[in-house]
Amino acid sequence: MRFVRELTSWLSGAADPDNFPYSPVLAEFHRVGKHFVEKELLALLDSARARVTAPAAGPPSPAARLLGDFLDVALDKWDGRYDYRSYLALRLLRLPCGADDGPGGDDDGHGDKAAGHPEDARRDRDRLLVRLVADALAFELAAGSDATDLLPEDRPSREVVAKRQRLGVRAAAPALARLGLAGQAHDREPAAVLRALVADGDPAVGLALRLSMLPVYVSHDEYLFIRVLQAYECLFAGLVEELRATIVALRAGHARPAADRLAYARAQLTAAGPLFSLLATMQPAAFRTFRQYTEGASAIQSRSYKLMESLCRTPEGTRLESPAYQQVPEVRDRVQAGQPSVDEAFRAAVREGLLTGADAELVAGAMRTFAAAVLQWRRTHHRLATRMLGPRPGTGYTEGTPYLAAVRSIPVFSSVTHDPGPSSRTDPTGGSPE
Incomplete structure (x- = not known):
């Protein structure tokens, strides 16, 4: 051999x-x-x-x-x-700002740098997200034209492939617009165009992307599954950096930068909606076939998501002792060591008079709309998991969709209500998220 x-x-x-x-x-x-x-x-x-x-x-x-x-x-x-991070080969992707780079996770000093100079990090994340989506679409095109024999089992129909092309372009479009390349995504062969847009002169970039695709089985749809989950990890790594920068701004009493960071984070999360639609084109039977071999790897182990959640609001003790945090002990340790949160920083800024009146309401409004986006993401995640999993248990040693149903309404913040409507009121001393 x-x-x-x-x-x-x-x-x-x-x-x-x-x-x-x-x-x-x-x-x-x-x-x-x-x-x-x-x-x-x-x-x-x-x-x-x-x-x-x-x-x-x-x-x-x-x-x-x-x-x-x-x-x-x-x-x-x-x-x-074997776990979720190794399944997705996250260390090979070198997530910009290091949200999943190395045994210590994200503790590499990049957060402060990103807080002061966000544009380079944002651009790097956009390029990575487009690369991931483009590679998934390129695989669909290659398989559809019999140009590859990679993962040959359960090929989707031409109609499904065409739908994936449309949804993939939609998912990449916001990042392309931020990169100044929006007009390039309307070619008749969008996957080929997207791939050309992110061509990099450094061969190590292409090699790392190629190495990060190690499916557990030979089902066609696992390629799409891995790339979309990697794209979401890239997204949450970015949200982590935006939330850290929000905390820095709140501690200094800077309302506009804090609100802008939260607004950017909300826009990122909302714009990623087509990724779920793309994932929903997976064939349930194919998904159930390859997931037999992913036991031990589950999105419940996502370090970037737990960092995002815990930077919004410090989780209660019961949440910290739940399977979600037991499987990311480095994040739990960080929280228990006093990791700050947006919720805590906002309360302190109001209490100390650093934010008052219109400034406090500006930040509170941004917190509400970001919270609404997070709650919508959780609901969509639950619906998709229900469709794919049904009553089956999760692969991260949880009961599966009942677990997701139980956690989908966990408050994002407690210092403001989560109603983004005009009747909402800032309540820095308490409040209900529901």
């Missing part, structure tokens, strides 16, 4: 990360799905990881870091640490 021959040759030589035989290894993973890769290949990859991660005199090169991260993702089931 080619992968055995090339891996053995690589291991017997200098084991140069720049020359790692990615193509035959990926081909084997794609041929059978990660869940079914033979132990012989996994053992060789484990040996390769030992070589590339051996103690060295200095920090690892970019190529060594990429290879180490890829091998960790490829060997997650072999290691017995």
